Amino acid sequence: MNPSIRWLAGAVGGHRTAFLSTLAANLTSQLALWGIALSCAWLVGHGSLTAGVPAALVLLATAAAWWESYVAHDLAYLVLARLRGQAYEAIARIAPARLLGRRSGDLSAVVLSDIETLEWLFAHTLAQLITSFVVLTAGTVAAFLINPWLPLVTLPLACLVLTVPLWLRRFSSRHGSAMRAATADLHADVVDTVQGLREILAFGAVDRRRALLADKTRRLARAQTANAARGGLEAALTDVLLSTAAAASLAVVALTVSSPADAPLAMVLAAGSLAPAAQVALLLKEYGSLRASADRVHTLVTAPANVTPSREARAEPGDVVFEDVRFRYTPEGPEVLKGVSFTIPQGRTVALVGPSGAGKSTCVSLLLRYWDPDAGRITIGGVPLAQASSLVTVVPQDVHLFAGTVADNVRLGAPSADVEGPLATAQLPIDPRTVVGERGVALSGGQRARVAIARALATEAPVLVLDEAVANLDTSTEERLASALEVAAAGRTTLVIAHRPATIRRADHVVVLDDGRVVAQGTFAEVSHWLE
Numbered sequence: 431m432n433p434s435i436r437w438l439a440g441a442v443g444g445h446r447t448a449f450l451s452t453l454a455a456n457l458t459s460q461l462a463l464w465g466i467a468l469s470c471a472w473l474v475g476h477g478s479l480t481a482g483v484p485a486a487l488v489l490l491a492t493a494a495a496w497w498e499s500y501v502a503h504d505l506a507y508l509v510l511a512r513l514r515g516q517a518y519e520a521i522a523r524i525a526p527a528r529l530l531g532r533r534s535g536d537l538s539a540v541v542l543s544d545i546e547t548l549e550w551l552f553a554h555t556l557a558q559l560i561t562s563f564v565v566l567t568a569g570t571v572a573a574f575l576i577n578p579w580l581p582l583v584t585l586p587l588a589c590l591v592l593t594v595p596l597w598l599r600r601f602s603s604r605h606g607s608a609m610r611a612a613t614a615d616l617h618a619d620v621v622d623t624v625q626g627l628r629e630i631l632a633f634g635a636v637d638r639r640r641a642l643l644a645d646k647t648r649r650l651a652r653a654q655t656a657n658a659a660r661g662g663l664e665a666a667l668t669d670v671l672l673s674t675a676a677a678a679s680l681a682v683v684a685l686t687v688s689s690p691a692d693a694p695l696a697m698v699l700a701a702g703s704l705a706p707a708a709q710v711a712l713l714l715k716e717y718g719s720l721r722a723s724a725d726r727v728h729t730l731v732t733a734p735a736n737v738t739p740s741r742e743a744r745a746e747p748g749d750v751v752f753e754d755v756r757f758r759y760t761p762e763g764p765e766v767l768k769g770v771s772f773t774i775p776q777g778r779t780v781a782l783v784g785p786s787g788a789g790k791s792t793c794v795s796l797l798l799r800y801w802d803p804d805a806g807r808i809t810i811g812g813v814p815l816a817q818a819s820s821l822v823t824v825v826p827q828d829v830h831l832f833a834g835t836v837a838d839n840v841r842l843g844a845p846s847a848d849v850e851g852p853l854a855t856a857q858l859p860i861d862p863r864t865v866v867g868e869r870g871v872a873l874s875g876g877q878r879a880r881v882a883i884a885r886a887l888a889t890e891a892p893v894l895v896l897d898e899a900v901a902n903l904d905t906s907t908e909e910r911l912a913s914a915l916e917v918a919a920a921g922r923t924t925l926v927i928a929h930r931p932a933t934i935r936r937a938d939h940v941v942v943l944d945d946g947r948v949v950a951q952g953t954f955a956e957v958s959h960w961l962e
């Protein structure tokens with residue numbers, strides 16, 4: 431069995447009772463259906479059984495089918511909920527490092543559509559496969575007891591039917607992967623289009639975008655057509671084999687059953703071993719797409735973390751120290767930080783400056799523990815960052831606001847924090863109940879930046895990272911904000927990345943980075959010739 435499918439089948443282990451209920455209900459329903467056919471066949475042949483037996487079995491089969499549908503879907507959605515939780519944890523664990531290589535639409539396709547596809551595995555496949563094999567075995571044994579010739583014909587043909595999905599398995603896997611990949615690709619482009627709608631309209635790119643989406647839709651349609659054509663071929667082959675088996679069974683019954691009264695029963699017993707084989711073939715028709723989805727979910731959920739797990743100790747505020755920090759984004763990529771050392775004394779502000787690509791944002795990413803350094807270390811108050819990362823908060827360069835109110839966004843890192851105080855410090859005179867719209871579209875760029883500042887202040891973390899936080903503001907707002915930040919930074923250990931001389935001048939200490947190295951540090955006056 432494919433390792434991803436095996437891993438997913440193992441996920442059912444946490445819901446053993448629901449799985450056993452599904453199995454029992456499916457078995458009861460299948461055996462009751464078989465019993466209906468057998469009792470009716472007996473009735474037709476002998477006329478001695480009362481109609482009460484098939485009627486009771488009909489009731490039993492109906493109740494069991496209803497119960498099975500209920501518990502199978504209960505089981506499926508329990509497992510899907512757990513998988514979604516695992517996918518979310520994986521995204522949190524690997525973000526943002528590994529996510530940088532993936533498109534957000536592709537990621538949401540894994541979390542939404544791939545996991546949803548697996549519903550078929552949990553609600554309609556696992557228990558049903560076991561039941562089909564039980565009914566197949568019982569049917570073959572019963573047929574052997576009544577007429578030893580019957581299984582000699584039906585069993586080889588039933589086994590042949592079971593192998594039909596295997597004949598085309600290579601194609602099924604290929605079609606399934608192509609279909610899931612095309613779905614995810616289209617999903618990613620739709621999400622990208624919706625997110626960038628304003629730019630698309632502003633730059634008159636609607637037609638080109640529509641053509642791109644139409645192209646991706648055609649690619650998906652081609653993958654679906656190929657998959658459906660293979661499914662049709664599988665169904666046709668299965669039908670040919672089943673028809674051959676039915677005709678052969680009829681011949682065996684005609685040649686070997688002496689009493690006409692036993693003939694209907696013999697035919698039903700023959701069908702008893704063929705029907706489960708047909709059901710297995712039908713269930714496995716979706717194998718390719720299930721496998722592709724399982725692979726994608728498995729890859730995400732088992733992706734290793736970028737950083738060692740945090741072990742928050744009772745870290746106290748103190749100096750933030752970078753000691754000979756070295757880092758590269760990928761093992762084969764260039765070294766981006768080549769032994770960076772500097773200190774941000776407790777309660778002071780350090781400005782990190784340097785040309786584009788010098789490694790300033792990388793230092794911030796390491797301080798926020800998106801990645802761990804390859805060598806060297808970062809400490810706060812002498813404690814390794816892994817035990818002190820809750821002391822750090824950030825005002826990022828690209829602010830993301832969630833749909834909701836200003837207060838919801840300010841409280842992102844501190845759910846019970848006071849909102850008015852941080853908003854006042856960030857100099858944002860706004861009603862905290864104001865709805866910000868998706869990604870904060872209802873606010874101006876300057877307002878969004880100030881919500882981000884209030885959000886960072888609300889956490890009361892003693893180490894503050896400002897990544898070009900004033901980039902979105904006009905000159906007068908920037909000046910007001912800069913003075914507000916000075917108040918906020920008082921008592922906090924602050925690292926500012928800024929290109930503006932005014933911001934750099936206000937810092938207590940300036941660290942100049944170039945090509946991943948600290949090339950100078952000191953007061954603004956001491957390093958000013960590096961900044962020209």
Ligand SMILES: Nc1ncnc2c1ncn2[C@@H]1O[C@H](COP(=O)(O)OP(=O)(O)OP(=O)(O)O)[C@@H](O)[C@H]1O
Nearest residue numbers: 530759760766784785786787788789790791792793
């Ligand atoms: N996710 C990434 N994967 C691979 N390389 C990266 C990644 N992020 C940044 N880099 C590379 O690392 C180097 C340092 O980038 P960084 O963003 O830290 O520079 P910076 O000084 O902040 O630049 P800027 O002022 O333009 O923002 C650059 O060469 C950049 O191309």
